[in-house]
Amino acid sequence: MAKHNELGKEGEKIAVEYLVKTGYKILETNYRYIKAEVDIIAQKEAVLVAVEVKTRSSNYFEDPQDAVKAKKIKLLVSAIDYYVSQRDLDVEVRFDIIAILHQKNKIEIEHLEDAFLYF
Template sequence: MNQRIALGRRGEDLALAYLEDANYEILDRNWRCRAGEIDIVARDAHYLICVEVRTRSGIGFGDPLESLTADKLARMRDLALAWRGEHPEFSGLLRLDAIGVLLTRAGEPKLRHIVGLGARN
């Protein structure tokens, strides 16, 4: 496994643990279809939540969440609807979240959770 993939996997593992600790129910991880991939699908009392995880090993290229573009958000919305289409037992509002994970050699990982990049019925 190359370093980039290992870094991404570590960030997703930390994001998943963070969500579980916050009492989110994890429904899926790395769900794929022809249009792309959702890193984490979870739910809370009110929403079905699709989470994009962005991980970096430093800030030389900026904050991990700075790499989220309008195109990626549109793709996330499409993927969330596709996931829900394959899982009709999970109805209700959809919410898009992002978790940025900064992993540096100097200290503890830093996570930042952006709640509600977009919500849809």
């Protein structure tokens, strides 16, 4: 597996651990719908949360969260729409980004709730 793929998988693992510690219930990981993949689908109280995880070893070019572009947002929204309708869920939906900067032995986690409001 390519080094950047390994970093991404490690970041998703860190994000799941972080979410569990902060009171989220993990419902799905790596949920796929057509061309979309939602890294984590979680629930906290009555809110369904779709989480995009971005992990980088450096923020030299851009912060991890800045890598989530309009096309990715559109795919995530369609995947969650399908997920909710297939399960006939009546829940509030929120889209978060967990940005992880993994440099040397230091890990920084930034959890952006309702992240797509800022795009």
